[in-house]
Amino acid sequence: MKTAVFWGCRTLTSQYGYELSVREVLPRLGVELVDLREALCCGDPVKSVNDFAANYLAARVLALANLAGLENLLIPCNRCHFTISEAKKIVEQDEKTGQKICGLLKEEGLKYNPAVKIWHVIDFLHDLVGLDNVKKTVEKPLKGLRLASHVGCQIIRYSDLGRVDDAENPRKLDELICATGSECVDYAEKLDCCGYHLTYSHSDSALSLAGSKLKALQGLGVDGLVVSCPDCGTMFDSKQKDAATTVGAKLSLPVVYYTQLLGLALGIPQDKLGLQLNQSPVDLLLSKISA
């Protein structure tokens, strides 16, 4: 199965572990990833400044997928997935805005195609590749691990837009974690936000949101937290030390991307999954797997 992939800024510029692991894992499940002609912003930071320009950027991404001649577009980032989903709805339902945007795309010889379908890694694996197929590919079940999932905000809300999973009780990521052979625990703070968007205006508050959630999870004694969004990865993994200082706690919780976890269960070497790049103490988790 061939699919276009749109990475978004965060993955391409710093969250290399996510990109490496997606590029490594999906082909093992029979998926051929095709990069878009250009790397582009999805429009998310532009939304606060100019809604029309943000929707234009998002529509341009969809037009680039159409240019690649592919109907499935994989978007591994939650924020990009939301921004592009909302723009899709606006271009297709708000005639005036849609016409203006298509006009701008035409200036660059690009064409919007409503048939392009948007996927996130979570529903792509769970629904399109299929949970059973994921299970079947697991070579090295990660028995004995107790993990928690953080699905993030923007791929589950708001439901009217058509989202990846249920808004109040998302289960797909948990099921995918269980497919690797590990146990996935439920917890009270599961739907709490990582705080990423606040880094633009109130960075300390953003860090304290991430810190509070990590603190609660550490109290539960889980072996690690599994994320599937580069923003959440930035907050919980890359900035875990800074988050710890804002909540006055000593945090040492391994945080991995789901595709890194699945890669381990498929028997892929750690460095090919970019696990050396995680800033949280993932060695604690890895030692339990090899033991």
Add this chain to the structure above:
Amino acid sequence: MSLVDSMSMAKPNLESRGKILARLRGRELVNCFQCMKCTSGCTALKLLELKPHEIEKLVNLGLVDELVSSDIIWTCVTCLKCVQRCPQKASPYHVIFALRNLAVEREVKAPEALMKAVSQVLETGLAEVVQKVTSRKMETCDRESLKLPKIVSPKESFQAVFLKALEEKQQ
């Protein structure tokens, strides 16, 4: 002093209110009955005292100019819980973003980092700068050393069209 107190002397501006309603592509906002479901689930409430139901009320009262120049509209974390849970589909998130757009249009101060991200998009197509990262073993890595494909910038024609989109007059 709460946001509402500070507005007890303010005068409604129905023209500004109309501008927000036009950007919302619907009139659901006027159906807000102040049930406070949005505020009770708001991620920014505890930290930064954002009360989405107050924002809704103030816009409905026409006190838009005050909101546009207030820092409170920049405290939303965009968790989208208010959109999801509002029984009246009066989405505070979308109201807050319409207020932000109006603030930028009126050249009221907006967070610097956000404006920087937008000019970065105009310059390179991406909102962020490509970074070198350090592994846990203190090795410096970049896309090349990790054997990740080169980033291809948008064609030159992109900049002019994006600029046009930024200048497009919103409703």
